[in-house]
Structure formats: C-alpha cells, structure tokens
Amino acid sequence: MLSRHLPILDWGRRYSRATLGADLMAALIVTIMLIPQSLAYALLAGMPPEAGLYASIVPIMLYALFGTSNALAVGPVAVVSLMTAAAVGNVAAAGTAGYAVAALTLAGMSGAMLLALGLFRLGFIANFLSHPVIAGFITASGILIATSQFGLILGIRTEGDTLVALLGSLVSGLPGLSPMTLAIGAAATGFLYWVRKGMKPALRRLGLGPRLSDVITRAGPVLAVVATTLLAWGFGLDAAGVAVVGPVPAALPPFTLPSFDPALIRDLAVPALLISIIGFVESVSVAQTLAAKKRERIRPDQELIGLGAANLGAAFTGGFPVTGGFARSVVNFDAGAATPAAGAFTALGLAVAALFFTPHIHYLPKATLAATIIVAVLSLVDLSILRRAWNYSRADFAAVAATILVTLGAGVEAGVSAGVGLSVLLHLWKTSRPHVAEVGIVPGTQHFRNILRHKVETAPHLVSLRVDESLYFANARFLEDYILERVTGDPAVRHVVLLCSAVNEIDMSALDSLEAINARLKTMGITLHLSEVKGPVMDRLERSSFLGALSGRVFLSHWEAVAALRAGQGALPPRR
C-alpha cells in the first residue's frame, strides 16, 4: 500500500551506481535546457522570471517521490502557463502582489484537485477531453501564445485573451515599435530556429561526435541567452528601449502561502479544474509514450497524485501551475534518465542556478525569452488536424473546429468548455439514433440479415428488429418512435421481436421505454418478444417488473423465436 503511493520505495531500493551515472548526465542536459525555458514560461504566465525557476525545483522533487514515470520532466509548460495568465488575469492585475498570490492559489487548488482525483481514482473524467478537442485546443493555444510573444519581439505591449484583442493591440502599438528590440528578437528567433533544425547536422559535418553535438544543441538556447544578455549589457540597450528582465533575487525558493479567500477560490475553481485536466492529459500521454519504449508501465491514478503533489509544492514555494512537459521529457529520456532521481538532480541544478545565476540575467532581453517561446510553441501548432478530422468524420471535425474557433475568439476556458460540451453532445446525438436493421432469414440457414442488403425471407405478421447499440436514455425515445412508426402503418403485424445481440446495456430509461412499447403494442394487438438477450442484461431485467408485463416471450436465439412464431402464425399463447 505504501509503496503503491510512494513508488520511490520501489525504485529507490534497486538504485545502483550505473543508474546514478545515467541520471546525473540526463539531469545536466535537462537543467541547461530548462533555465531559459523556465524564465520564459514565467513571463508568459505573467509572473516574475525567478518564479519559473522556483516552479521547477520543489515540484520536480515531489514528483520524483510520487510519480511513476522514469522520464517525465515536470515544470512550467506553455499551454498551462497561458491558461494561468488567462485565469489569474481575470482576478488580479499583472505585476501586483495579488497576482502572484492568485497564481499560488491556482497551483494549490489544481494540486488539491489532482490529488483528490488520484486518491478517489477519478482519472476517468479526463476522458471527457476527446483527442480532437485536445489537438484543437493546443493548436489554438500555440497561435495565441505566439501572437502574444510576437509583441515582445516588436517591443509592443500586447493585451487580451483572444486573437482579435491581441492582434488589435499589436496593430495599435505599431507606432511605438522598438527597432532595437526587433533586431535582437528576430536574430534570436532565427538563431533558435536554426538550433532546432540545422545545428546538429552542422556540428556533425564539423566532425563532432553525435553525443557532443547533441549536448551543444541542447545548450543552444543558453548561447542565445548569454549572447543577447552580453550585448544588452555591453551597449546599454535597456536605455535604448530594449525591455530587459531587470533585477532578480539570488535565492532558493521562498516559503509562500496560497490564499484561502472563498471568493477567490470560487473564481478560480473552473480554471483550476481545466488546468488540472489538461495538464494531466498532456502529461500522461507523454509518460505513456516514453514508458512504452522500454516496455514499462505508468499508473495513471498515481500520476494524478504525483502531479497533485508537484502543484501543491509550487503553491508553497513561490511557483505557479506545473505539469509534465513534452519536449523536456523527451530530452530527459533521450539523455538516458533511468529513474525519477534524474528529476531530483535537475531540481538541484536549478536550485544552484537560482542561487548563483540569477544576478547575471538582469540584462537578459525579454525578446530573447519570447523567441524561445515562439520557436517552442510553433511546433505545437498543427492545423492539419482539421483536414484529418474532416476526412475521418464530420462530428470530430465539428469538435476540432469549434475548439479552435472558440479558443481563438473567446479565450482558453471557453474553448475547452465548448469543445467538451460539443463532443459530449455529438456523442449523445450519434448514439441517440442507433442503427436498427429489420432482419429476415437467409434461405437454408439460421442466419438473419438486414432485409435491405440481403435476399432474405420474412413473414408479414412478424417483424424482426436488430438494434446495434446499447439501449440507454439517449436513444430510448428513438426506439419508441421507430417501432411505433414501423407498425402503425402495417395492419398485418402481429409480433415484434427485438434481437438484442448487440445490446450491452439496458438502463432504466430504456426499460421504461420498453415497457411503454410493450403496453402500446398490446393495445394494438401486437405481441412484443426479445431474443438473444445477454446474461448481465437479463439479470437486470429479472430484477424489474418488465418480464412479468411482457406480452410475449424471451427467446434464447432469434432462430428459435422465428420458428416458434411462424409455426403458431401469430396464435401462439404468451408463455413465461
């Protein structure tokens, strides 16, 4: 039980010198990568840059204690940082003390929710988020993030949660464009793009080994940070209008307290839930993909606990909401991370950075951090999902399109909610009109097939219907309508037999409908029968009064039903 919820007791016992070496190497590479990223995502979330480092130290350590993935790297990520900015921006002004407290509170609430979902094994509520909704949401978020950061590269202050608002503030800010900022921002973006696409091949062509090329490539963003910081410091570019990060305290993460103000908690409840679920879904899918590569398993319910602990940690140490990041986890995995200890070592590395590195980033241009984010999020933007969804199914396309449009047009919360609502609605709509086939017998066999597709034998007084869906509230009324429609125009009908081989469930609404169908058919002088009812479904029916009221019989096989009812030509007395 204890080692179920504290996986470290399991892998810690088997920890060896070889795994230590692998973990240390992975931690070094991830630390180098995380320093600029953490600073950048803090800015995106509207927080001071050091909060990004703080959000990566204690949370990573707590995840290492409770998480089940050996490769997942936890910390601030782009989409969750954007959602944080949107949620906290609604309750406090950026830069104020209230803003930081609200961000801590959001992290604390998200942590508590994740923990509760994990302890009560409610991870299935993440199922509400269909893949098209997630894909559409991430693409739209990427567009929103890139647009907002584009302002920092131009030296223009952007505002707003929607694409229209962001573009509007970009256009209206154009007269105040800072050419020097643009020069630095464009150069950094170009360089980082080259780092991502062309640096490694170039280093290999220069004769460097694959391992070394890889490490240098990972350090690329740090090169950009160092170079632009030196430029800004050397030439005093902050006086020339280039926004720089400014003074950053050199300290370990502080002890902080989230707010317990009920009004604030009420305002942040929905965003906290959405952040929790989106973060969990993202994180689990990365963790599962990486675990499968080594034929390992993660436990989703325990992942909820790990992420919950990480977010609670962020709330008490000056951070903001965190989750498992895709890019950094892949880097961690590729660099050979063997256990969650790699994460703990990364946290130590970042703690060293927070103590000794922070004084040197005073002159780091914000445009460089914006460039880091833009290059990272553009890989998230994938509009091809629209085409793929269109080709595959109109319902999925509608869900993707609605999510993208509403996210861009009305913000992240509205976007996710619209996508989830629409996909549930479409699912209910689809299953509310199940495929019902009228079947007849294939001559010379005991097989029944659709009368519209096959040459089959039927009898005028006997209607055989195969329902290809479980019967539940969404389609209960449909079946009523369908059967009554079928028999009212056909005075010859004496028997209706429902072939239930594809019915995995009959809920109480469907039971009520069956009772209504039975009663209405009875008043018309028509007998209702069932055939091939599955065991668990039959168990339930036996606990209700339906079988007592049923005008006809329940047949083991449809063949038996038709044989009996044909022989009797409708005169068969009901038997139970």
Place this chain on the structure above:
Amino acid sequence: MLSRHLPILDWGRRYSRATLGADLMAALIVTIMLIPQSLAYALLAGMPPEAGLYASIVPIMLYALFGTSNALAVGPVAVVSLMTAAAVGNVAAAGTAGYAVAALTLAGMSGAMLLALGLFRLGFIANFLSHPVIAGFITASGILIATSQFGLILGIRTEGDTLVALLGSLVSGLPGLSPMTLAIGAAATGFLYWVRKGMKPALRRLGLGPRLSDVITRAGPVLAVVATTLLAWGFGLDAAGVAVVGPVPAALPPFTLPSFDPALIRDLAVPALLISIIGFVESVSVAQTLAAKKRERIRPDQELIGLGAANLGAAFTGGFPVTGGFARSVVNFDAGAATPAAGAFTALGLAVAALFFTPHIHYLPKATLAATIIVAVLSLVDLSILRRAWNYSRADFAAVAATILVTLGAGVEAGVSAGVGLSVLLHLWKTSRPHVAEVGIVPGTQHFRNILRHKVETAPHLVSLRVDESLYFANARFLEDYILERVTGDPAVRHVVLLCSAVNEIDMSALDSLEAINARLKTMGITLHLSEVKGPVMDRLERSSFLGALSGRVFLSHWEAVAALRAGQGALPPRR
C-alpha cells in the same frame, strides 16, 4: 410540406358531423375541469387568476392548428407553473407589473426555443433527460408544490424555492394561522380527494349511468368552487381573514407584449430552455400514450412546433408558459375527443368563462384553489421510483436520488441540471470502462469465448481481445491502459488481435489511441491485428492513415486470424 407543418389541413378535410359531436362533448367536459385548474395554476405561478384562463385560450387554439395529437390538452400545468414561479421570482417581485412581463417573456422565449428545436429537428436534445431524472424531478416538484399550497390552506404566507425555506416559513408563520381558512381548505381538500377516489362508485351505487357519473365527477371541483365561494360571500369570510381571489376583470385575453430587454432575456435563458424541454418531454409522452391507444402516430418534431406556437400565443395574450397536461389530456381522450378541434372548442368555452364567469369568483377562497392543486399534485409524488431504481441499477438510483435531493434542497433549475449532468457523467463513466474479454477457441469449433468463463484453448504468444463497446473518446484511454497492462508483464506475447464484432463506431480519439497502441506495441516487438471489423467502421479506417501504419493485418474473421498467426507461430510477416 404545408400540410406537414399545418396538420389541420389534413384532418380538417376529413372533418364530419360525427367527429363534431364527439369533439363538442369532450370540449364541454374539459372546459368544466379546466376552469378551477387554470385559476389555481395561475396562482401557483404567481400570476393573477385570470392569467390562467388567458393561458388556456389562444395557446389551445394555436396548438389545434399546429399540433399532431388528437387528444392533447394544452394549458398551464403544475410543474411548469412551479418552474415559472421560480424563474420569474428571481427577476421580479410577485404581484408587480414587472413580474407579469417577465412571465410573458419567459413564455415567448420558451415558444421561440420550441419552435426553433422543431424547425431544425433538434428534438433529440430532450434525450438528455433520462427517465429517472424526469421521475425524480416530478416527484420533488410535487412535494414542493404541495408544501407551498399547504400554506394557503393554513392561511400562512410561504416563501422560498426550496423545501427547507418553505417549511421554515410555514413554521414561523404558524402563530398567524387562520382557523377559518383552515376549515375551508381542509373541507375542500377532503371533498376533492373523495371526488377523485369515491364519488364515481358512489354515484353508480345511486343508480346513475356510467356516462353521467363521469360528467358529474369531472364537475366535482366546480362544485367545491361554487360551494366555498357562496360560503365566503354569504358569511363575509374575507373580513374574517379568509384570503379570496378578489376582483377579476371580465374580458377576453388582452393583447400583450413580452419584453425584449437583453438583460432579462439573459437571466431567463436557462430557465426557458429547461421549461421548454421538461414541458416537451411531458407532453410528448402523454400524446404518444394516447395516440397508441388508437394505433395513431404523433410526430415529435411537429409537436415542438405546436407547443412553440402555443407558448408564443401565451406570450402575446397575457398568459405564461404552457404545455400539454397529463390529467386533462386523459379526460379529453376518455370523453371522446376525435380531433384537435376539441381543443379549439375548449378554448371557446374558456373564452365564454373569461367573459361571463370571472365577476362571480371575487369571493372564491384561495384555499379552495390550493386544495385543487394539492389533490392534483399528490398523484405526481411517487417515491417508489427510488426503490425501483435501487433494485434495477445503482447508476439510475444515483441519478434519481440526486435529482430529488437537489430539487428539494436547491430548487427546480438546480435539480434538473444536477440530474442531467449526473446521468451524462455516469453514462460516460460506464462506457469508459467497457467489458473487454480475453477469448480463446472452444475446442473443436470455430467459436471464441471468454477464457475466464469457458474451457478454451489459447496460445501463449497470441492474445485475443474482444471489446464489447463502441470505441470513442470516453473509453479510448481505457483501451490503451488495458492492452499495455496486459502485455507488459508477459514477455511471451508476440501478437495482439482485437476482435471488433461489437464495435459499432471508432471515433477519432479511439483512432488516435489505436495508433498509439500500435506504435507502443511495435516498440515492444508485438504486432497488432484487427478482426471482424464492421463495414462502416472499415470504410472510415480506410480514409485514415491507420491501416498503413498498422503493424499487423485486418482479418475478415477471428478464426482466420488465429489460424494464420498460429501457423506462423509469430513469425508471420505483416501483409496488407
């Protein structure tokens, strides 16, 4: 097309003298029954009594033009009146002009929504309301209504939308109890209860014919109205503290205008939608039951149009939201109503009542009307639904219990919303963990059965899984977890075959999951195959890139799959 949306063109053409006679007789009986009911439900909705008559005149006529049921009687009903009082009470104080305008607006919005749902054939959204939720809601509403009317019988003013608030105001009002009101109210309640249960048999014992006994019984409530009005008038009981209806104008329905204030419309949007859907569901189920008795059909989408027109009519003629009532429709049917013209004649009867009868109800005690309502709604209260649901399924029980508790504890809107939300959630939860059976071959046959239930043959390198549910977003992740869990602990596995005979749909989320499963199994050296994929599902898969990436094959039958993979002992090269 025209006669599709104007059913009167159809039945009007076939109208005969015989149907005229039947319709007139039914109209007479229903008119007598509706006069006290309409006044009472107006009071329940917080409206002046004449509004109840107005809400029964033009709306009935419009329904007769557009509706498809020959027996449905439209007008104010208990549950919808309660919902109206709750919704309008939130935006205006009872008795003010603003209250009446808000009620008109609510009727107008509900009418417009019903009309839109009908024209766009969106009636399926009523499927969101499962039968347990409706049953629970009606029972809880009946309790709320009876409690509030109990105050009128005691002569105590009750306030509040919840059971606690109503009981609280009853208790705190007890010192002001009016003994004379209680005497009249208790007598009226007792008499009406006897009318309902014992009057008809008593009349038959006196030797009256069944038809005459029936008509006199229907007129029972009118007798109570006349007797208590005469009492109150003769003894001047209004001076003794008995609340009476007071002056009522003698007039035909006035022309009124709903409000188009955006703030009011926003406030009433959710209640209007709930009232529309609850009213529609109730109405359609009554109409279908009665139609089936004569082997007739109603058209649900056209019913939406008929009810929408009726509510729009109510909005412009001094009414409030209306729908098809259960009791009055049954009376209409039993009295022999043959066409919707019976409704039109009822409307004429009520118009005559509004013109000539209203001056005489000045001294009608409100306690008499309260008694009418209490006797009517107590038949709606059916707590046995809790027991039946508990016996049948825990999920349905949870939905009923939540609906009843939240309706009683937090009001009608919260109750319906909680019930709908919970049943959708429970449905997703149930289908998110579908039944997956590992199957093996029954020796000597080509049949595959669950290895846990039957003695079957399996091969260690081959896992056959039968999924008993459509694959969609709610269970996509479950399947990923299930399959990875199954294979990670078993190094012998080389092939996984999914038997898809019960899979009626694979949506894009499930497709993504299948792709992830395929890729993860591939990295483990395991091949994924499908078998018995249904035609429409296969059509979709062929439009995606999945089949190209699939490491294994798609087999027509599971038998074929097992035969091929056993023969190759895992060495079979993938073929497509």
